[in-house]
Amino acid sequence: MKRILFLLQAIFFAPACAWANEAAGRAEGPALFGIPLDFILFALVLLGVALFHSKTLQVALTGVTTIIVYKLIFTGFKHGDGLAGLGLHFQHEWVILTNLFCLLVGFALLSAHFEHSKVPDVLPRFLPGGWVGSFVLLVLIFILSSFLDNIAAALIGGTIAKTVFRNKVHIGYLAAIVAASNAGGAGSVVGDTTTTMMWIAGISPAAVLHAYAGAVVALVIFGIPGALQQDKYSPIQADHTTVFKIDFARVMIVAVILIIAIGTNVVVNVKFSEVSDSFPFIGVAVWAALLACTPLRSPDWKLLPETFKGSLFLLSLVVCASLMPVEKLPIASWGTALGLGYVSAVFDNIPLTALAIKQGGYDWGVLAYTVGFGGSMVWFGSSAGVALSNLFPEAKSVANWIRHGWMVIVAYTVGFFVMLTLVGWHPSADRYHNPATQAEQSLHSAPTEQPLAPPPSH
Numbered sequence: 001m002k003r004i005l006f007l008l009q010a011i012f013f014a015p016a017c018a019w020a021n022e023a024a025g026r027a028e029g030p031a032l033f034g035i036p037l038d039f040i041l042f043a044l045v046l047l048g049v050a051l052f053h054s055k056t057l058q059v060a061l062t063g064v065t066t067i068i069v070y071k072l073i074f075t076g077f078k079h080g081d082g083l084a085g086l087g088l089h090f091q092h093e094w095v096i097l098t099n100l101f102c103l104l105v106g107f108a109l110l111s112a113h114f115e116h117s118k119v120p121d122v123l124p125r126f127l128p129g130g131w132v133g134s135f136v137l138l139v140l141i142f143i144l145s146s147f148l149d150n151i152a153a154a155l156i157g158g159t160i161a162k163t164v165f166r167n168k169v170h171i172g173y174l175a176a177i178v179a180a181s182n183a184g185g186a187g188s189v190v191g192d193t194t195t196t197m198m199w200i201a202g203i204s205p206a207a208v209l210h211a212y213a214g215a216v217v218a219l220v221i222f223g224i225p226g227a228l229q230q231d232k233y234s235p236i237q238a239d240h241t242t243v244f245k246i247d248f249a250r251v252m253i254v255a256v257i258l259i260i261a262i263g264t265n266v267v268v269n270v271k272f273s274e275v276s277d278s279f280p281f282i283g284v285a286v287w288a289a290l291l292a293c294t295p296l297r298s299p300d301w302k303l304l305p306e307t308f309k310g311s312l313f314l315l316s317l318v319v320c321a322s323l324m325p326v327e328k329l330p331i332a333s334w335g336t337a338l339g340l341g342y343v344s345a346v347f348d349n350i351p352l353t354a355l356a357i358k359q360g361g362y363d364w365g366v367l368a369y370t371v372g373f374g375g376s377m378v379w380f381g382s383s384a385g386v387a388l389s390n391l392f393p394e395a396k397s398v399a400n401w402i403r404h405g406w407m408v409i410v411a412y413t414v415g416f417f418v419m420l421t422l423v424g425w426h427p428s429a430d431r432y433h434n435p436a437t438q439a440e441q442s443l444h445s446a447p448t449e450q451p452l453a454p455p456p457s458h
Contacts, residue, residue: 029074029075029325030074036325036328037070037074038067038070038071038075038323038324038325039324039325039328041063041066041067041070042063042067042320042321042324042351044063045059045060045062045063045064045066045067045317045320046317046351048062048063049317050346050380056313057309057312057313057316060312060313060316060317060320061312061316063316063317063320064316064317064319064320064323067320067323068086068323071086071323072086075325077089077323079091079092089322089323093319093322095277095278095279095280096197096200096201096318097315097318097319098280098283099200099280099281099282099283100193100196100197100200100283100311100314100315100318101283101311101312101315102280102282102283102284102286102287103196103200103261103282103283103286104193104307104310104311104314104315105304105307105308105311106257106283106286106287106290107148107149107152107190107196107286108149108151108152108303108307109290109299109300109301109303109304109307110148110149110253110254110257110258110286110290111148111149111151111152112152112299112300112303113250113253113254113297113299113300114148114152114156114250114251114254115152115156116247116250116297116300117246117247117248117250117251117254118244118245118246118247119246119251120144120156120159120160121244122244122246123140123160124137124160124163124164126140127164127236129235129236130231130235130236131224131227131228131230131231132227133164133236134173134226134227134228134230134231134236135223135224135226135227137157137160137161137164137236138157138176138177138180138219138223138226138227139180139219139223140157141153141154141156141157141177141180141181141184142180142181142183142184142215142219143184144156144157144181144184145180145181145182145183145184145185145188145191145192146184146185146187146188146190146191147188147190147191147258148190148191149185149190149191149192149193150181150182150184150185150191150192150193150372150382150383150384151181151383151384151387153180153181153184153185153191153384154177154178154180154181154384154385154387154388155387155388155391157177157180157181158174158177158388158391158392159391161173161177161230162391164236164237165230165233165234165235165236165237166234166237168233168234169230169234169392170226170229170230170233170234170404171394171395171397171400171401171404171405172225172226172229172230172404172405172407173226173227173229173230173233174388174389174392174395174405175222175226175376175379175395175401175404175405175408176222176223176225176226176227176230176405176407176408177388178376178379178382178384178385178388179218179219179222179226179373179376179405179408179411180219180222180223181384182372182373182375182376182382182384183215183216183218183219183372183373183376183415184215184219185372186208186211186212186214186215186368186369186372186373187208187209187210187211187212187215187365187368187369188205188208188209189205189208189262189265190258190261190262192368192372193314193350193383194349194350194353194368194371194372195208195211195368195372197318197350197353197354197357198353198357198364198367198368199265200265200282201357203357203364203428205262205265207364207365207428208364208365208368209365210365210366210419210423211365211366211368211369211372211419213365213418213419213422213423214366214369214373214415214416214418214419214420215369215373215415217411217414217415217418217419218373218411218412218414218415219411221407221410221411221414221415222405222407222408222410222411225407226405226407229404247297249296249297250297253293253296253297256289256293257286257289257290257293260285260286260289261282261285261286261289264281264282264285264286265281265282268281268282310383314350314383317350317351317354318350318351318354320351321350321351321352321354321355321358322354322358324355324358329355329359331361332356332359332360332361332362332427333425334363334366334420334425337356337362337363337366337367337370338370338416340352340356340367340370340371340374341369341370341371341373341374341412341416342374342377343374344370344371344374344375344381344382345374345375345376345377345378345381346378346380346381349371349372349374349375349381349382350383352371353367353371356371360428361427361428362427362428363425363426363427363428364428365419365423366416366419366420366425369415369416369419370416373412373415374412376405376408376412377402377405377408377409377412378398378401378402379395379396379397379398379401380396
């Protein structure tokens with residue numbers, strides 16, 4: 001462990017030291033081949049996460065510390081230099097970070113409520129035989145992920161698959177389960193961490209809804225081949241004899257908390273938008289609801305230690321992203337969004353989403369599809385894939401995942417262009433949007449985008 005951290009620190013600090021003399025007194029900071037060193041350090045953090053799956057929290061914490069030290073010495077922060085600038089940075093970020101932490105932990109407990117309600121145990125009763133049953137299970141995972149966290153939907157789907165396929169689940173079908181959970185959460189602000197981040201940042205739930213235009217198409221494209229693979233490998237055998245008693249109290253708790261979360265966010269951003277950045281209203285509301293429902297059914301508190309570590313890992317990556325000079329990123333366009341999906345297959349989509357939110361100028365529904373679904377192309381490209389691979393260790397092979405899950409890559413690409421054709425590209429113009437960036441985007445990218453996404457007539 002110490003060797004890994006030492007290696008990462010050496011990798012991170014070596015470029016900075018090499019540029020130290022040249023960087024002194026330069027507000028822009030050092031760059032390598034025209035790329036600001038901030039982004040290179042960030043890429044190394046993500047590379048460390050990809051290489052050291054068992055030490056992701058340590059890698060993320062080492063990375064965020066390194067980037068902060070680098071910016072203290074060389075570039076300063078957006079709101080000032082030194083410790084004062086760092087303090088001002090977190091003063092601007094603490095509400096988003098607190099909301100995200102509360103929701104990550106709270107939704108993990110919420111998912112456990114749903115799992116313990118026995119509803120997932122009853123679902124296999126509705127599965128038909130043959131490959132159609134395997135496909136229907138993917139559809140159910142897709143639907144579950146729209147109102148549960150995609151990690152929970154993938155784990156519930158994997159658990160059901162383990163039962164109905166007699167512990168013989170094809171790697172191609174495992175890829176399809178992850179893809180279904182990520183696609184199902186792409187158009188819902190409570191279905192994926194990336195869309196939840198957009199929601200917390202003040203982006204309307206309706207702004208990501210059209211991600212389903214691509215996600216539904218993708219589900220069909222990867223779902224049918226995945227179901228056929230699984231049926232050939234091990235046909236479905238659902239248990240219709242065991243009687244399960246649904247805990248409707250837990251179902252009600254899930255519904256109440258989701259309603260409170262959505263309602264709070266809508267009220268705060270519509271009625272009290274002037275104070276929405278001053279307090280983590282939605283995170284506090286979710287936890288108030290969780291605690292208020294405790295006398296009815298107690299949450300599964302034993303999940304907290306692991307959930308806390310996982311949430312801290314994701315927050316560390318989000319902090320890294322918040323420290324990047326987003327004004328130096330490529331102009332937001334549909335091509336950039338498409339590329340981010342492929343990048344998220346090998347780099348975590350959480351920090352990529354954080355960067356895009358900071359930059360602004362994206363069509364949030366298109367971005368939600370690409371960063372939410374794109375990570376399905378490799379097993380460690382999304383949190384759902386990592387979680388499911390812990391349940392099925394044989395899935396931890398990039399070569400086998402791509403070989404048997406090829407249809408996910410095809411589905412992502414086809415689904416993207418179908419979505420772009422149906423709904424077009426509509427860049428945001430909200431408070432996170434940089435008007436200068438939009439002007440430059442319109443100047444440089446409008447001619448190439450218009451044939452695919454003609455502006456609506458008025």
